[in-house]
Amino acid sequence: MHAPKRFHLHGPLSVLILCSVLFAFQSPAQDAAPTEGRALYEVLKGFDLQGKASVSNLTLKKDRAEMVFTGDFYFAAPANGRVTGAVFIGSGSFKAAAPPISYEKEAMVRFINTDTAESDFRTAVLRFSDDTFEQIGKGMEAGAAAPDDARKLAAELEPRLLKETGANISARLLVSLANAESPGVFLAQFDKGSRGRFTYLVDPQTRLPSSVFGINGGEKVLLFSYAPYSYTNDMWIATYSEENFAKNQASYSDSFDLVAPLHYDMEIDVRNARKVLRTRMRIDFQSLADGLRAIPMDVNEGLTEFDNIRLKEAMRVTSARYEGRDIPCLQEDWESGLTILLPKAMKKGEKFSVEVALEGDFIDNQDTFLNCYYPQDNNGWYPKYGYLKRSTFNALFRHDKNDRVASIGKLVREGTWPDSTDGLTEFRMEIPVSFISFAAGKLVRHSDHRKLQFGEIDLDFYSVPSSVSSVKEDFILAEMGNVLNYFSEYFGAYPYPSFKATIHPFNFGQGFPTLLMIPRTDQANYAVFSFIAHETAHQWWGNIVAWRSYRDQWLSEGFAEYSGMLYTGFRDSMKNQRELIDDARYVLPFRPKTDRGIGKEKLAEIGPLILGHRLSTRNTMNVYSNLIYSKGALVLRMLHFLFSDPNTGSGQPFFDMMSDFVKQYQNQAASTEDFMRVAGAHFANTPLGKMFGLKDLGWFFQQWVFEAKLPSYRMEYRIEPGDNNSAVVTGTILQANAGPSWFMPLPVVFKFPGNQMGRAVIYANGPETAFKIPLPMKPNSVELDPDLWILSEKTETKKK
Secondary structure, three states: OOOOEEEEOOOOOOEEEEOOOOOOOOOOOOOOOHHHHHHHHHHHHHOOEEEEEEEEEEEEEEOOEEEEEEEEEEEEOOEOOEOOEEEEEEEEEEEEEOOOOHHHHHHHHHHHOOOEEEEEEEEEEEEEOOOHHHHHOOOOEEOOOOOHHHHHHHHHHHHHHHHHHOOOHHHHHHHHHHOOOOOOOEEEEEEOOOOOOEEEEEOOOOHHHHHHHOOOOOOOEEEEEEEOOOOEEEEEEEEOOHHHHHHOEEOOHHHHOOEEEEEEEEEEEOOOOOOOEEEEEEEEEEEOOOOEEEEEEEOOOOOOOHHHHHHHOOOEEEEEEEOOEEOOEEOOOOOOEEEEEEEEEEOOOOEEEEEEEEEEOOEOOOOOOOOEEOEOOOOOOOOEOOOOOOEEEEEEEEEOOOOEEEEOOEEEEEEEOOOOOOEEEEEEEEEEEOOOOEEEEOOEEEEEEEEEOOEEEEEEEEEOOOOOOOOOHHHHHHHHHHHHHHHHHHHOOOOOOEEEEEEOOOOOOEEEOOEEEEOOOOOOOHHHHHHHHHHHHOOOEOOOEEEOOHHHOHHHHHHHHHHHHHHHHHHOOHHHHHHHHHHHHHOOOOOOEEOOEEOOOOHHHOOOHHHHHHHOEOOEOOHHHHHHHHHHHHHHHHHHHHHOOOOOOOOHHHHHHHHHHHHHOOOEEEOHHHHHHHHHHHHOOOHHHHHOOOOOOHHHHHHHOOOOOOOEEEEEEEEEEOHHHOEEEEEEEEEEOOOOOOEEEEEEEEEEOOOEEEEEEEEEEOOEEEEEEEEOOOOOEEEEOOOOOOOOOOEEEEEO
16 A cells, blocks of 8 residues: 555645555456356457437436437447447537646647537447446337447447557456456547547546556546547546546556566567567466456557557467466457456455467567667567566576577576577566566677676676677776766665666667666767766666656656766766756747647646656647656756755755655655655755745645746846945846746855855745845856756846
8 A cells, every 4th residue: 555645736735635545346246267258258349239229318427528319329238247338329419628727728728729528429339337328228129120330330449449549448348347346437439520539438447548548647537539640649638537526536547456467487589589579478466456357468558550560560469378277368459458367266465377478570670780689669578567567577588599688687697598509598687677678689798897886786788799880888888887886876876786788779778677778879978978877867767766657757757867967067077067958948948849830839838747748749749858858857956956055055965865765765666746755855954945944845846847837037136335345236036937926946146256156045936026135245246047957948137
């Protein structure tokens, strides 16, 4: 159980409490054997229509949506006595307002130019495991034949959802029924109206929002429409339930987890990887619910619909076994997941294992390093449960005898496969982590053993042969050690037994536990220093401490980006650190790119950091990286300023706080609220916290994390003479493009004769704030925030 959390919704004091919930799942009325489980799925998937009910002005209320129907419903054949679907033909209306959160309303307006979605419709296809049938099926004429149009609508729904979203709605219904979930799930797709085809989903256990759309902050209600020319779904609504709002309380999606994946024992065959990647694994689980019969898992989630990639190149299940017996494992074409059906109901706390084998054309078709093999998606090549769940791993690779493999964890052995000339490489990760990936092929390992501040460690860099590319491996190894040493001093000791990196041919990097995947970055310049440091920082921000939901990903990417800036200032120069800061600030006032040109709003005002990847849509294509990375880094930099001693400039209290955050959440997932709590407790004891009487940082997070403003600051001042050659600086701080109660401490730097310097901290509180600063002598210059500690669109100083 996690402690209750708080999640800000809209106004400065409006919060939604996030707490974990225990569910006692009851066993189904009839315990289904494995064959019955498959048979139940086939009934759900078949969606045969066998009954009819005519309605007039029937109102159906599902959470925040109201639907009105006049026409005919045709119902699915019962599955274990339950009707789980219907097709409607007639006329109807749909209405759903955006949630009462400013940025959610703005998100809807960008797609449909209004904050209330209203549409007529002439057809609707409904799938459900809740009480919908009891509401719409009164007076059903059993056995009534359905017209061809209705049967066609029923047959088209699931293949369309699979292709456009990756969601298997029949499998979702099966999980709901088999695990006796209450309340059940509801999905409806509407068409032939003013807004075309759109889909409404209410998933009380948050399974489809989390697994299919990566929306896992506890959102249960989605309203979306497919945009075929961009292969994306426009998310009109993604929010909590009406009950959550009424109670001012909700649960993170991980509160509904069914299992904990404790350990993976994997065998990965990359001998013919360019054609087929084969994997076999035993997954050790612990049940988190009573009566567990079905486990939904994610796989292939990173593959796109474009060019039929998710259809043609997906990892497909070839077998699933429990205690030596075959068991059903459901997976359809286009699906971004699979569902394991257990032969018996598991009790809460019970541990069990499942063996799964998969294969597919999953290796990237890159042609830069032809003899090297990389998964085209580093997360989607093996089945996972939940979001960033931690497991231990043992990975045994079978490969060409002349190839090498790099993966996470400690290298246990290299040699020859038993009874074969194939190569064998084994890695083991005994600390639970959230990710595993690999690189294989004609790689050359370069090694170094370093004595660092936290102890001795082996460093490895897997490069390509010099005949393929000339890489300065010694430089990269040296930087890996340098960065580990630096971050271990400021964020806490590196906890893993080894550290390695492998070259890859892509123009981005990724930081897995103990393993970096990076392009050729071997030039001694500030961009390279920052890049290697960013990816290494993910050992702390993302691996040692993971982010709890998509709303918290700035804790990983923003923190890693600022870590890269810090290291650059140490390794290279403060001048080049300033270049990185300038670059991060530069883009924020720009307009976003869209699929049809340039948008209207400023990047920084599209949405708050807690929107995570939802900031990236076809209307805001470059917003995610610029906010989660750049703004996230600059927000952390402002905290660095707030924690620093204004008299000495020492930032040690900031690093003490960051180290404590790592210590408190090591090997766990932290939320934004968790970080706010840790930072706030430390801030109350800082000089600035005491100076302004601030007991926590709720005000700061409300402004910079939960809202989307980009203020400007202007200091107008005059210097007046004081007694005994002293001086007094008086003036006004003007704050624009911020709320009426926006509060922010601001640094002021004074330069005096003889190269002397002084610092002061004043504050802006609302549009105008007067200040008065006594000085021991008249300054040569006065400047507001010359080091750009405070994020702004513009910062100016004007002498009156």
